[in-house]
């Protein structure tokens with residue numbers, strides 16, 4: 144049955160899988176790596192234009208290593224989970240320093256790089272070189288959990304361990320790249336989270352979850368936990384020339400290194416806050432609609448306030464700046480900040 148699973152996946156991938164994704168043409172280790180990192184937590188349709196722009200600008204590891212952090216974050220702007228971009232950039236620098244600018248063809252060396260876990264390392268080895276390395280991204284976890292009717296939430300170590308063992312057990316000796324791509328394609332297009340197309344599934348013949356009549360019961364969902372809510376007030380400080388003030392976020396924490404709006408606590412007097420922290424006067428104009436943004440571990444509720452600032456209101460160079468018009472397009476901004484600026488036409 145095990146060999147039959149891999150054979151069916153490979154055969155289906157060749158007939159009906161995806162063959163024209165941009166990272167498949169050409170399928171170099173660098174392009175596989177960039178695509179795998181972008182695809183973590185993000186759908187392929189969203190990734191495609193980002194991937195095209197990113198690899199056109201930085202076509203290989205040395206080019207990415209030579210880029211500035213700010214440029215990389217700006218190119219990532221809107222894709223979310225910015226730590227992925229920081230890790231990608233950091234890993235490119237290490238690959239140049241320690242591996243002569245080429246991704247190492249070795250599981251341990253790959254997994255030692257920032258932002259490359261076991262599954263991403265496996266995908267690079269399998270897709271770029273045809274090496275027999277298993278993968279276990281979200282799609283593959285779901286597919287295997289259903290096929291074997293694995294009980295339990297995959298976030299638990301014991302369940303993850305079982306799934307990794309199953310992933311290893313199914314690995315074929317040949318055609319590893321087609322097999323790995325087939326797993327990803329099946330998870331993305333057939334064995335989908337809410338409506339698996341079992342009637343069209345090439346591995347339906349041995350699927351235990353289907354036999355039990357409730358594929359969507361697998362894998363078990365994460366235990367429900369209420370995400371805590373945090374509140375903040377963002378100040379949209381606008382000058383007479385239409386420019387708004389942005390402040391760079393610290394290198395660690397939420398939105399590391401991105402440009403954002405100055406923030407004060409919801410209970411603070413925003414005008415007094417501006418005098419004390421920015422050294423100029425501002426007048427409150429309007430409370431803008433609340434914006435909510437979900438992070439993995441909490442939900443952020445943003446109350447944006449529009450304030451006008453008289454005169455040039457000079458600020459020191461570096462961590463704060465006045466921007467306007469097209470300048471904001473080229474900056475690395477968190478999605479909610481871009482949305483707030485869009486509302487006032489900045």
Ligand code: SF4
Pocket residue numbers: 286289290333334335339340341342344345346347350351352353358
């Ligand atoms: S038969 Fe259905 S549940 Fe089973 S692997 Fe195929 S699509 Fe998924």
